[in-house]
Amino acid sequence: MGGKKALREEVVRRFPLSYEKYIEVFGGGGWVLFHKPPGNDFEVYNDRNSLLSNLFRCVRDKPDLLINALKYVLNSREDFDRARLALRRRRSTDIQRAAWFYQVIRQSYAAALTSFASQPHDLWRDFPLIWKAHRRLADVVVENQDFETLIRHYDGPATFFYCDPPYHTTEGYYQNIGEDGFKERDHIRLRNALLSMEGKFLLSYNDDVFIRDLYDEPGIQIEPVTRLNNIRQRYDPNCQFSELLIANYDMAERGRATAQFDLFEMEREF
Numbered sequence: 001m002g003g004k005k006a007l008r009e010e011v012v013r014r015f016p017l018s019y020e021k022y023i024e025v026f027g028g029g030g031w032v033l034f035h036k037p038p039g040n041d042f043e044v045y046n047d048r049n050s051l052l053s054n055l056f057r058c059v060r061d062k063p064d065l066l067i068n069a070l071k072y073v074l075n076s077r078e079d080f081d082r083a084r085l086a087l088r089r090r091r092s093t094d095i096q097r098a099a100w101f102y103q104v105i106r107q108s109y110a111a112a113l114t115s116f117a118s119q120p121h122d123l124w125r126d127f128p129l130i131w132k133a134h135r136r137l138a139d140v141v142v143e144n145q146d147f148e149t150l151i152r153h154y155d156g157p158a159t160f161f162y163c164d165p166p167y168h169t170t171e172g173y174y175q176n177i178g179e180d181g182f183k184e185r186d187h188i189r190l191r192n193a194l195l196s197m198e199g200k201f202l203l204s205y206n207d208d209v210f211i212r213d214l215y216d217e218p219g220i221q222i223e224p225v226t227r228l229n230n231i232r233q234r235y236d237p238n239c240q241f242s243e244l245l246i247a248n249y250d251m252a253e254r255g256r257a258t259a260q261f262d263l264f265e266m267e268r269e270f
């Protein structure tokens with residue numbers, strides 16, 4: 001929920017020009033991490049939801065075992081309900097939990113984990129993608145921390161944090177399997193952690209008065225951007241959703257550097 005598929009290019013384009021550590025604080029489905037080119041930076045994926053961090057760890061470390069566990073999954077309502085219930089009730093191995101979770105994400109309506117989507121989906125088609133994700137994650141550290149502990153742990157002048165917290169006023173969506181919900185006090189806690197850090201941060205939020213007020217501080221840039229609405233897009237292809245990108249550095253620096261580089265290339269050609 002709240003995946004940055006439609007906004008990932010806009011987000012990556014605003015990354016700072018240089019940093020040594022990249023920390024994705026609210027990793028979720030990892031849309032931004034998977035879009036960002038791997039470089040020489042030290043990368044961390046974090047999510048407080050242990051089902052997500054466990055899935056990412058299993059994809060990174062044991063993709064063959066995960067694929068084996070997914071081979072005989074049925075695309076049926078009964079199998080979906082059984083996996084969903086098992087995630088809540090049963091203790092099991094990391095691989096089995098990752099497989100149940102993957103099945104429930106793939107087979108639920110809008111990947112919301114709640115109801116069976118009744119769509120044909122052959123999990124075997126995903127196996128090459130799991131291997132690809134395994135290769136991309138090979139050098140990524142996977143964490144399962146609350147954002148405040150994580151930020152304190154990795155903060156430093158050369159650290160860059162990308163933060164995509166649960167949207168303000170939609171926190172209820174996150175009280176799903178394995179999640180505790182994100183309250184008003186957590187939005188304030190996040191602001192305090194970000195405004196007192198040594199490193200750089202880029203934050204994405206829904207466009208909302210409370211959030212605009214919270215970050216109305218000297219040295220903080222707030223830029224509104226629009227994107228297609230992931231879910232409503234099915235019914236209305238032009239439905240736009242307004243978001244905020246907030247940073248404690250100049251978000252245009254990369255764009256300016258690229259423009260200068262293009263000019264330099266053009267001058268060389270003539």
Ligand SMILES: C[S@@+](CC[C@H](N)C(=O)[O-])C[C@H]1O[C@@H](n2cnc3c(N)ncnc32)[C@H](O)[C@@H]1O
Nearest residue numbers: 002003004026028029030031048049146147164
């Ligand atoms: C908007 S989603 C991130 C989506 C992600 N950027 C993507 O594109 O897929 C927010 C994520 O924050 C996680 N989360 C909620 N509370 C958290 C906390 N206290 N610390 C760290 N992560 C948390 C949720 O589990 C959820 O996956």
